Every structure is written in structure tokens, then in C-alpha cells.
Amino acid sequence: MAICEDRVIAHVDLDAFYAQVEMVRLGVDEDAPLCVQQWEGVIAVNYPARKRGVTRFDKAGEVKKKCPECILVHVEVLTEEREDGKEQPKAKVSLARYREASARIFKLILREIERVERASIDEAYLDLTDMVKKRRVIRDNDENLGRASDCIVLGEELDPSRKDDLSLIIGSEITSDLRRMIREELGYTCSAGVAHNKTLAKLASAMNKPNCQTLVPNSCVQGLMEKLPFRKIRQLGGKLGVELEALGVETAGQVQCYKLEELSRRFGQKNAHFVFDIVRGIDRSEVVPRSKPKSMLAAKSLPGEQDWDGVNRWLRMLASELHDRMLFDEEVNVREARNLVISFKSGSVPRTTSKTLPMPRGQSNRLARMLEEIQSLLRITPSFSFPIAFLGLTATNFEEKPADNESINKFLKPSAPGNHQAPIVKEQASENENPGIKKWLQGPNATPDPENQADELSQETADFLLAKKLQRDDDIAASRLYSTGKSGRAPLKKPRRGTMDSFLQKAPD
Structure with missing residues (x-):
């Protein structure tokens, strides 16, 4: 294989x-x-x-x-x-609370690992290849080479004399060290999978939760995939998975019985090649460095606001939420959003309209300036008509904040004559031009392209799917609830062990 x-x-x-x-x-x-x-x-x-x-x-x-x-x-x-x-x-x-905790965790991860792909608010892919190669140079003759104590190896024990097994052992050490830092510095436990590609690593991370990591050597891949329910494989849980079920199959091993030509006739050449490889544990997709959100969305589905008083209340709430997130992001990522996108949907119009404004610069009185510009724009927009069924505010098009001396030089540098322009307002006719809004409205059942899923949506897509789940009952009036608990944290515990067979039977985390 x-x-x-x-x-x-x-x-x-x-x-x-x-x-x-x-x-x-x-x-x-x-x-x-x-x-x-x-x-x-x-x-x-x-x-x-x-x-x-x-x-x-x-x-x-x-x-x-x-x-x-x-x-x-x-x-x-x-x-x-x-x-x-x-x-x-x-x-x-x-x-x-959860976004800010996630940002702190990713900041720590990026401090230790160079190549990181943020998969969602609470998970990431790490490409350890270069780090492993550097360590392997000095570890080839290490007679005491072992593996992390909280690690489970699928199949046979690893053989350090084999190049691929040695790489996994070193990768496991790096991963174990990272998990320990997250626990000691921030207080969070995490599980991990270490393998030779993204699909196998993701499968492995769910096998022995919580607070453990699992290694998938090449020698066990065929046995793992034969028994694995194919819907546990990433990107086979949507429409493509439904079409596979129509074949009467349940496991990846059963899908392997179909030749590439048969799959091509049923699913098309592109999807057929993807399915053919993935059910055999073959995944060539790269870890794409991506750790900062490309956009930030504060949105609300409404039962139908009938007047400006109701709309303005929601705009104040959404703008305040977005502004707080921007302040935290500026502190953590040292950058500013350049554009502010206002999205709305009227009850009588079956599409979402989006308009883009320049984001007010600087933190001084920015929230008030945001609200003033949003309200002024909406009042002169003919397509903004009551009742209003959806409101969304998005900060996007981020740029790094300049160092102090760069900022001073830019201020002192004279502008060329005729360069002063009025703010440009861009209008998007529908949610098709705003993928993040479209995905928010569609919900979690939309079917992604298996190879381009990560590139189609903003980095926050997974986050907003969770937000949609959380917000589905927001039309119910509610007041704040408070809870308290025992203080202090228990010492580290020995992680619970699991088996591959139990993983194949249980539901994912």
C-alpha cells in the first residue's frame, strides 16, 4: 500500500x-x-x-x-x-470564552510547531516532518529510544530500526511534549493521533480519548481500514457518504472491493479517485499553514423584526460582540481588519444581501463609529426592507499592524496629489459571493468538495457551524444563568486505555 x-x-x-x-x-x-x-x-x-x-x-x-x-x-x-x-x-x-481560549492554545502551538493547520476551534493538524528529520539525525543510534508513556500503538510494536517507525516514535515524542505544555501552561487536556497522513492521524486522535495519543504505523493500516465504518473517515459523512451507502456497504474494507472503473461510473472520476484512495488509508493532502481566522462573524437569525428600534437593538448587540472579538484578536495576532461586511435578509426577499464598508481604523470610539456607519448605510439602502429575518456583521481583510516606527514614517510621508478618495461601498447581490454567510445559513448538511473543502470557506467556518447549533433556540427569551463548582484541580491521572476494536464500535467524540 x-x-x-x-x-x-x-x-x-x-x-x-x-x-x-x-x-x-x-x-x-x-x-x-x-x-x-x-x-x-x-x-x-x-x-x-x-x-x-x-x-x-x-x-x-x-x-x-x-x-x-x-x-x-x-x-x-x-x-x-x-x-x-x-x-x-x-x-x-x-x-x-471559547474563541479566546482557542486563541491562547493556538498561540502556544505556533510557538512550538512551525507548520500548523487550524481545522476548527478545538483541533489542528501538525506537519512534524521537518522537525522529525532534524531529530532523527541524532537519534538513529539511540539505544534508549522509546515512545511516550501515554501513547497507544495500533498493531505490532514499533521497530526503531525501520525508518518509518522511527519517524513515528520521534513524532510521538514531539506531540506528547506539546500536549504536556498545553496542560501545564493553560490547564487543558487534548488527545492526539500520529500517522503518515492527515486522515489516519484524525482517526487515531479519536480512538483513545480523553488525554491520550495513538500511533498508526504503516503495518496496521490495512487491518484498520478493513473494519472501519467508512462514515468515520473525514469527508465521507455528507452527500458522498449517502451515495456510498446506496451501494450497500458499511465499512471502508467493503468499499475497497469496488474497482476504480466502477467507482468512476457512479461518482465521476474526481470523486472516484478520492474514494478509492481514502478507504485504503491513502491521503496526499498537505497540512496548509492556517492558524488565524480569515474573518470574524457576529450574526443572528430573527423571527422578523418589523421596525428600526428592534433592528438597532440587534445591531448594537452584534457590533459589540464583533468589536470585543476584534480587540482580543488585535492583542493576540497584532493585526487589524480593513473591511466591515453588513449582511441582511428581508423576509420578503429569498436571498441575503451583503454590503462592504471600510472598517473604522484605530480603537478610539471605534464601536460608536461602526454603528453610525452601519445604520447610515442601511437607511439609504433600498433593498433593506422590513421584516428583517437575518443580520450579520463580518470583519475581514486583515492586515498586520505596523511597528511604531513604521507607523510614524507612514504618517510623516506626504500623500500624492489626488490620492484622497471617498470610502467605497461594495454590494454583494447574494450569499453566493460571501461563502462564510452562505455556509452559516445553509447549516451543517451542505456537501463540500472533498479536495477543496478547506479553501471554499473562511477559516471560521467550523466555528460558525458550532455557533449556529448554539443559536438555534435564540428566539426564546432568557436571562443569564450562573453556576459554581468546587475549586482546585486534581493531579494528572493515568490516561484511560482503549482498543481499536472498541473504537470501531463506539460513536465519535
């Missing part, structure tokens, strides 16, 4: 990330059951709560019946106070 032996790829996945963020924030003991709640539903469950039978999307009352001691923490809710000091009955959930 043509598995590349030169590459070493790791997939790192935070364990029950939303729940972990709340545990770290509140100082909850890691053995205490905890769930993140939105209104009456549960959207994140930590592992102690899972052991007690709690599942995602249980109702809060059901959780307390299954596990009376479970700590329920409500996701942060944004509201607007009225002049009398009371909260408006309208509220919107916020992912700020």
Missing part, C-alpha cells in the same frame, strides 16, 4: 473543549461532572458526566435526574440593558 513514509502528521483535538473551558474558568475539579447548557438544552458534556450517562442535547432536567451532582454552566448570553436598568427580553449566546 502506497502510504508515504516520509511525512509525519499529528492531529491534536481538545477533549470536550467547551466543557473544559468552563472547568478551567471556574476552577472545577477534573473529576466533577459538568455540562454546558443553553437555555434548557445541553450542548457540551465532560467525560465524568458521560460516564454517568449524560449526553449532548439532553434537557437540563434530564441531566439532573441522571446525575444530580452534575454542574450546569450556561453558555454566555449577551443582553442589552434598558434605561431603567433592567435587561431587554432579547438575548444572544456568545462564544467569546
